[in-house]
Amino acid sequence: MANCVVFHTQIASIMEVLANAAVADICKLVDDDYAVFRLEITRSQKENRALRRKLHLLEPKVARERADRTTRERVLASRPSSVKILDRNRGMARGEGHLTGGHRRVVKPARHNTWRDDQPITVDESGTSTQHVIMIESADAEAAGPGVKQERSEGEDDPRHSRDIQTGAPPVATEDPTTAPAQPMSRHSITEVSGKPNTVLKSETDTKTLTVLERLGCTPAPRSEYLLRGNLSPRTVLSHQDSGDTLQTGNDLSCSYATETEMIPGDMLVGFDTQTNPMREDWNRYSTSVYSEGCLDKKGAGLVEDEVTVKGEGDTPLKWNPDETHLGEQHSQGNNSDFLDYRKSLETNLNVATHSPLHVFRECDPVSMSMGPSDSHGHVLFDQVLNSNDRVRAQVQGGGATSGNSKDKPFLCMFCNKGFSCLQKVEIHQRVHTGEKPFNCTQCHMRFAEAGNLKRHQRVHTGEKPFVCHLCRASFSHSFNLKRHQRVHTGENSTAAPSVRRDSPTSTSRKCT
DNA sequence: CTGGGGACGGGGCCC
DNA sequence: TGGGCCCCGTCCCCA
Numbered sequence: 001m002a003n004c005v006v007f008h009t010q011i012a013s014i015m016e017v018l019a020n021a022a023v024a025d026i027c028k029l030v031d032d033d034y035a036v037f038r039l040e041i042t043r044s045q046k047e048n049r050a051l052r053r054k055l056h057l058l059e060p061k062v063a064r065e066r067a068d069r070t071t072r073e074r075v076l077a078s079r080p081s082s083v084k085i086l087d088r089n090r091g092m093a094r095g096e097g098h099l100t101g102g103h104r105r106v107v108k109p110a111r112h113n114t115w116r117d118d119q120p121i122t123v124d125e126s127g128t129s130t131q132h133v134i135m136i137e138s139a140d141a142e143a144a145g146p147g148v149k150q151e152r153s154e155g156e157d158d159p160r161h162s163r164d165i166q167t168g169a170p171p172v173a174t175e176d177p178t179t180a181p182a183q184p185m186s187r188h189s190i191t192e193v194s195g196k197p198n199t200v201l202k203s204e205t206d207t208k209t210l211t212v213l214e215r216l217g218c219t220p221a222p223r224s225e226y227l228l229r230g231n232l233s234p235r236t237v238l239s240h241q242d243s244g245d246t247l248q249t250g251n252d253l254s255c256s257y258a259t260e261t262e263m264i265p266g267d268m269l270v271g272f273d274t275q276t277n278p279m280r281e282d283w284n285r286y287s288t289s290v291y292s293e294g295c296l297d298k299k300g301a302g303l304v305e306d307e308v309t310v311k312g313e314g315d316t317p318l319k320w321n322p323d324e325t326h327l328g329e330q331h332s333q334g335n336n337s338d339f340l341d342y343r344k345s346l347e348t349n350l351n352v353a354t355h356s357p358l359h360v361f362r363e364c365d366p367v368s369m370s371m372g373p374s375d376s377h378g379h380v381l382f383d384q385v386l387n388s389n390d391r392v393r394a395q396v397q398g399g400g401a402t403s404g405n406s407k408d409k410p411f412l413c414m415f416c417n418k419g420f421s422c423l424q425k426v427e428i429h430q431r432v433h434t435g436e437k438p439f440n441c442t443q444c445h446m447r448f449a450e451a452g453n454l455k456r457h458q459r460v461h462t463g464e465k466p467f468v469c470h471l472c473r474a475s476f477s478h479s480f481n482l483k484r485h486q487r488v489h490t491g492e493n494s495t496a497a498p499s500v501r502r503d504s505p506t507s508t509s510r511k512c513t
Numbered sequence: 514c515t516g517g518g519g520a521c522g523g524g525g526c527c528c
Numbered sequence: 529t530g531g532g533c534c535c536c537g538t539c540c541c542c543a
Contacts, residue, residue, distance in 0.1 A: 424533060425521080432520070446518085452535060453518065460517075478517065480538060488514075 409419030411426040415433035420426040428450060431437065437447035439454040443461040448454040456478065459465070465475035467482035471489045476482040 421522085422532070424531095429521080448518080450520075452537085453520085455535085457518070474515095476515085478515090479536090480540085481515065481517080483538080485515080 409421050411420045411423055412418065413420070413426055413429055413433070415430060418429065420429060431449035437449045439448040439451050441447070441454060441457055441461075443458065446454075446457055448457060459477040465477045467476040467479050468474065469476075469482060469485055469489070471486070474482075474485060476485060
């Protein structure tokens with residue numbers, strides 16, 4: 001027994017020794033690893049500090065650049081070339097189409113670049129985005145100079161830009177900050193958007209937007225664009241543009257970002273920043289509400305199909321609703337070129353979701369909502385906005401839209417800034433942009449934005465032709481057709497635009513009846 | 514040359 | 529009296 005006890009005691013001792021040894025080994029390993037870990041942490045901290053210092057050094061530089069860019073952008077924006085570039089990239093032909101919305105610019109005064117950067121990327125049939133062009137205009141133009149062609153394909157994206165995007169970090173110079181060239185941050189946002197296939201654009205863009213906002217600690221406020229639109233200042237826009245991922249601005253980033261990205265309509269609102277007239281501001285707010293109503297509801301459910309004609313973009317008329325074959329109605333007529341152009345811009349907005357006003361409604365912004373099934377609506381709306389015909393465009397580009405907006409036309413179209421004498425006129429006019437067609441023909445599928453046009457249309461069904469030529473007894477359902485017809489008798493050149501003359505309301509009917 | 518839709522301005526009516 | 533609403537006429541444009 002005694003031996004057994006001794007044996008057990010020895011075993012216990014051995015076990016204890018072994019255990020201690022094991023513990024010691026473990027502790028040693030832990031210590032070693034910990035040391036390494038701490039070393040790495042220390043190193044990382046040092047790197048972080050170094051990067052932070054560099055960042056601080058860069059900030060002033062960026063700020064200066066931003067200021068310079070602001071000035072230059074204004075100058076560039078004032079150049080007709082800006083508009084041309086946009087048009088060029090909006091190559092969709094009317095009636096073509098996928099619902100790629102592009103609303104923006106037709107109406108947008110050239111000097112308002114606000115939506116350019118965030119402009120939804122316009123995706124053409126090839127799936128390449130043209131949006132970047134806009135951006136380049138503001139960013140590259142500076143570097144390239146006035147004479148340099150600013151257009152660039154997505155494949156040509158600035159490597160820096162791509163890199164930044166990939167890393168998702170601000171372009172922090174790894175070299176001496178003082179020697180590192182300040183990188184135009186505006187490209188960031190654009191490039192990010194532009195480089196993606198349209199199918200992805202929207203979601204990615206949205207993601208990006210959200211990400212940015214989150215990063216900023218702000219949650220995108222729905223409809224913020226509307227609220228901001230009227231007050232959107234160039235500075236705000238610029239800050240957003242320039243800030244890119246980093247969004248280094250003194251302004252409320254969330255606000256400026258949301259505004260910019262979601263302001264596409266805002267862009268269209270062009271000139272709002274210059275609108276100090278309270279009446280107009282109210283109207284602008286009104287317009288935004290109208291817009292939202294007509295365009296879509298955030299969940300996509302809100303879209304009033306009955307009141308919105310969906311225009312298809314792409315090669316075939318888009319059908320929003322099999323039962324509602326309004327699509328393409330306007331394709332057959334109309335200035336689809338504008339439409340397309342406009343649409344493209346819109347598309348960017350729409351597809352990119354957060355960019356267009358309509359989109360903004362979608363998630364955090366009305367715009368995004370428009371896509372999806374509702375995208376069509378959104379597209380349509382924006383497309384239609386783009387669709388604003390040549391007249392509108394001419395007015396806008398030529399300053400006509402705003403030029404006459406003095407006291408006699410205080411109500412401005414939120415899309416093209418055209419002035420109207422009364423609210424209802426604007427509402428009706430905006431249907432051009434929104435595609436709203438509340439007047440339905442009971443005999444056919446046709447829809448109209450104006451009651452008078454519906455009434456006139458119904459003569460097609462009734463066969464009524466109240467306008468009769470007193471010379472040949474030919475009858476017409478269209479008053480102007482009678483007038484035009486009578487040129488045959490008078491020998492007046494039918495192609496020559498009749499001078500401003502407008503027959504008195506009774507003249508036609510008197511002649512014809 | 515015609516048919517027909519889009520869009521806009523003017524004017525009348527009502528509140 | 530002024531604004532909103534509606535109707536009408538007109539021009540433009542496209543098919």
